[in-house]
Amino acid sequence: MFARIARALFGTSNDRALKRLQAQVPQVNALEAATAALSDEALQGRTAEFRQKLANGASLDDLLPEAFATVREAAKRVLGLRHFDVQLIGGMVLHEGKIAEMKTGEGKTLVATLPVYLNALSGKGVHVVTVNDYLAKRDAEWMGRLYRFLGLTTGVIVHGLTDEERREAYAADVTYGTNNEFGFDYLRDNMKYRLEEMVQRDFNFAIVDEVDSILIDEARTPLIISGPSEDSSDLYRRVDAVVKLLVEDKSTYDKDEKQRTANLTDQGSETVEERLREAGMLEEGNLYDFHNVTLVHHVNQSLRAHVLFARDVDYIVRDDKVVIIDEFTGRMMEGRRYSDGLHQALEAKEHVTVQPENQTLASITFQNYFRLYPKLAGMTGTAATEADEFAEIYKLEVVEIPTNVPVARKDQDDEVYRSAREKYEAVISLIDEARTRGQPVLVGTTSIEKSELISGLLKSRKIPHNVLNARYHEQEAAIIAQAGRPGAVTIATNMAGRGTDIQLGGNIEMLARQEAGGLGEGPEFEAAIARHKPEVEAGRARAKEAGGLFVIGTERHESRRIDNQLRGRSGRQGDPGASHFFLSLEDDLMRIFGSDRMGGMLQKLGLKEGEAIVHPWINKALEKAQKKVEARNFDTRKNLLKYDDVMNDQRREVYAQRKAFMQAPEVAETVAEMRRECIGGLVDAAIPENAYPEQWDLEGLEAKVRDQLGLELPVIAWGKEEGIDETQVRERIEAAAEQHYAAKAANIGPDLMRMVEKSLLLQIFDQVWKEHLLSLDHLRQGIGLRAYGQRDPLNEYKSEAFGLFNTMLSDLRERVTSVLMRIELQPNQPPPAPEPVRVMDMRHPEPAMAGAEMALADGGGFAPSPSSGLPPLRSEAVDPADPTTWGRTPRNAPCPCGSGKKFKHCHGRA
Template structure:
């Protein structure tokens, strides 16, 4: 009650924020007449003036009114667009590092130019993050005209650019690009071997367009860069044949659609074991013996592929590839692959080429990537429902910006039918009625499968229409731009982040661009004038018919996605309507709704073909959506808690790596590693306060030989009177220093410095990647600790810290061992080129919310002569390899230690 009284007296937090910002709008408006009187040259000169004032110590907030007024005047001259007062408020919200929620059609792209220009004046760069390449290119070209007019440079980062092009784009004042490209460039930069090869510069300020889609929907899984590992494609195909026969009997597995899991029953385990034996894949023991763990993994992934993933819903098959469909936007996600062998299982299921599995080289979540920016802001039409998550994860406040003109859309109550066929019959009937009166219709579906079902029903009735889903991705902007023409019917999968407004009557600019293939020039202007007259006539007809009619054929798991669809209608005060249809067979109602709902509706007297509109149904539906939203929030929060542990380590590793690259030489670092390595060896063999007879001097002598390549009489030293651990260590250190100095003199000091740096970075990368695999294995089983009344997260933190220390110790050992044994080939060319990597960029399985890091060992390129093999070992005779000491290089020549290669237990 007190909260209601306080809101009535003082307004909400949002009202107070708007009131404060509204007070600055008259300052901007007051400058408009004087700026309008300036010539183009004088207006362009404002940029240099602002930069000079910043250099003298003035801050950005003081410049805001003048900078915003300058952008508004420049936009009027260059783009023919003038910022509304509410758009100025939106720009202020973005400049303050908050999220501006603005309804569809309120001109968010134009709003972004205000804070972008102001913050770009510092010369530190501004990133504008979009959801797809089309929007990045379109916005950089469209708004780039404005920035170039004002003397700012613009770059765009899209798929397929080389490093030079990327570096130039990042060096620009304003850089447009997709969230994936920005994230992958960060990871790739931290795998480079020279500072000058890196493409990104220091982070400054980012504006995220469709911020809910990027920071919420896509944040459930990390970005992963991986390299190829062993090819097991044949095993996937053979297992698929077995599982395909197994799932014909539904008693062999349990499926939980709510949790998206599938497991074999006891009967299923017995049957699959028998089938694998018959197929010759299970040769000894039972299925769950330790040595058959790989086979179990393949069976489980194949089972998931068959019972949880549906073609044309979760993925499509195109050009001999399985392409994932984004569940939130309905777009194809080219280049992304499900992780942990699931994608290979789907490829085997669909009989396309099975690509090799990958191992992780680098990984980061969007949460931790975007938190690297000192200042972050975002804009979207729907953020309020996720305001708590934005505040908790990103410390971002959501401010709802009022519309320029009041919304005139009429939103009808949902209609609920008993069966899907009855629902679709009602949908087709309503589409036909609207089209007959000349009202444009946008029909929203949740999957390709559903959109093609509506497509077939409309074709059967002879109703002309366009289909927009992942199959017609390329025509997206064209179809959406003309979806507002009188009587047009457009079927679209989820409307998140389309970025192209549906304008009543059509989009004259898009028609002119299509006709001329340009976006400026005399030919374009002539075509634009012609199409504007045509569009105005069509707009009047569409408005008279009631404006855009949004028809939802199903409710999405998230209320936000439904609001995005509904928000396509009623832009800028246009008339419009929205109507959602549901059935008890819809996934949301079936999986998350009440099991008794169908029976209850029958008792209420719901007959075939009849719809029910009841507050109880709407409440149950909203409850189901909230349940799913809460589950997804928990998934993202849980992922972030574990990734924060890795993120601390990632930051440390990347900072150390950069320090190595920046240093002119790493000779002192290498020497320190050598000393620490020797100290660890001696401490392990000669414990503190131990008697000489307790010393393991024989083991120490062998270790010195294996790791340092030195043949020292450590056993003889131990027999000397009064010798202690310190003297033994000093003698080994002196011998190692002498040996290393002689090697450096022989190779040449300059060349030795190059070799040291190159090897240090390569080995650092190798141990870091192996550490990622170890963390992944730890992460997968850590949840079981809860059964022992221990907190899995605390256990993960503790063990991850121990693994990190072990990784650093392993790196010191490897660097010391390789450099002490180093032998360059006579007349060898100067090293060291960067190792060639075949890399795959993935953002795996958004629908499953798994961390899914794969692993393996990335080893330095074989640029050096292999170190000498142990005594008595013949590299060409595998029977002698078991004499190799565990920490020595494997005789096979892989470059790995014997214990990590052919000596693996």
């Protein structure tokens, strides 16, 4: 009650923010006349003036009115567009590092030019992040004309560019690209071996377009770069054959659609065991014995693939591949793969080629990637429903910007039918009725399957229409741009096509661009505009007269935002429009989250065949169900972030240390310190504190010195000397090691030795980090079980991850010391054949990338990159056939015998 009174007296926080920003608009408007009077040369000269003012100590805020007035005037001259006052407010919100919620059609692409220009004046670069390559290229070309006019450079990052092209694009004042490309470039940069090979520069300012889609919807899964591990594709196929027969009997498994889980019942476990034995896959013990843990994992993933994932809903099969469908946009996520063997289980289920599993080499969540920017802003049509999450995770405030012209769209109450058949009959009748009067119709569905079902019903009625879903991803911009033509019927999955306006009468620029071969300027483009203008204007008048764009939702989505996105496509810039959602008790949201008694209640109320119930209370009940799902999804993302924050602290430390190694002229002192610490660790293990000489393990110490340092020292004899202590033993080993290392360095040459040290240090650092990531993956998968022992899984994870990190650093010191003490160079031998290229997989989506620049060589040594300029290296006296020459091999390193397996799975097996 008090909150309502306070809002009535003082307005909401949003009202107060708008009031403050609106006070600055007259300052910009006051400069318009003087700016318009400038010549092109004088207007372009403003950029140099502003940069000089910044150099003299002015702040960006001081320059804001003049800079905004300059961009507005340049946009009028170059693009033929003038920023509205509300767009100036949107630009101010973005400049302050907040989220601007602006309705569809309010010109967010143009709004971004204001803060982009202002912040690019600093010369530190501005990133504009879009949801797909098409929008990145379109916006970079379209708005690039404006930036080039004002003397700024523009770059665009899309899939398929070389490192040199990426470096050039990142060096530009303004860089457009997708969230995936920016994220993967960050990870790849931190796998490079020389500073000059890195493509990104220091982060400054980013504006995220469709910020809810990128920072909320896509934040549930991390970006992962991975390399291939052992191939077990045959096992997936054999397990799939067993599980496929099993799921025909529903009593063998329990399924929870709400939590997206599936588990075998007792009967199911017995049946699976029996069939696995028959197939020769379960040779001893029962299914849940420790040595059968891999088999259990494969069975569980195959079960999930069969009962929780549906073809044409969660994924499609295309070109011998299983391609994931984004549940929020309906787009294909080309290259993205489910983790933990689930994708392989789906490939086995659909009888396509089963790709090998991968091991993580580098990963980051979008939450942690975008928090690297000192200043972050975003824009979208739907952010208010997720304002709490933006504030908590990203410290971003959401400001709702009023529309330039009041919204004239009529939003009708939902209609609820008993069955899906009745619902679709009502939808088809309404589509036919609207089309007949010349009203354009946009039909929203939640999956490909549903969109094709409606398409089939429309075909049976001979109603012409366009289908926009993941199968026709390439055509989405062209299809959606013409969805406003009179009588047009367009079916869209989860409002794919965001970023392209639906203009009543059709999009004249898109038509002209198609005729001009994709060009957005030039004589051909202008001629096509003139040719289509009368036709489009006549179509606009007719569509307006018929009631504007009619949005029909065939189902409520789990998230209110997705419904609002669909609804928001109508009523652009004050145009007339309407929206109407149709539901049935068989819809997923109603079935999973609605009341089981609702169907019986509707029957008691006397609801007849074909009749619907319509009431505002229904809308409120559905909104409550959607809020529950949103809260659950928020918890999922928050939980993911809590665990990733643990890894993020370690990742930042590793990447910073790695960069410091690359920046340092030499790492000789670092290597020497590692050698001293390694020797200290060996001595401490053999000679515990306050131990008597007879308790010292000098035999073990002598063996370790020989194995790890390659030194033959009489450690046992030293122990017989009168009065010798732990410090003297340590000093003698250190002195011998220093002498041996100095002799090796003198033989090789100091310059080449410094080069070898840095190269090997980076290679081994990468190897131990990769193994550490694998350990964290395994820890993360099983940590939830600690809750059964009344222990907090997150605290357990933090504690054990810290221990693993310290173990990794210790392992790094040991490996670096061992390899550098034992290597010898072979400068006179011809270089060996190049290492086979290791393909790296990038997930979320993942364009394939080749080029592990330094790979672990056989025998525990390291092979330098072909571009490193180093001669081949090898470990001294390591004979694959003689285990006594192998020394101390780390458990996760490749076995020196050359089998290709890890040491712990080969000769190191206990």
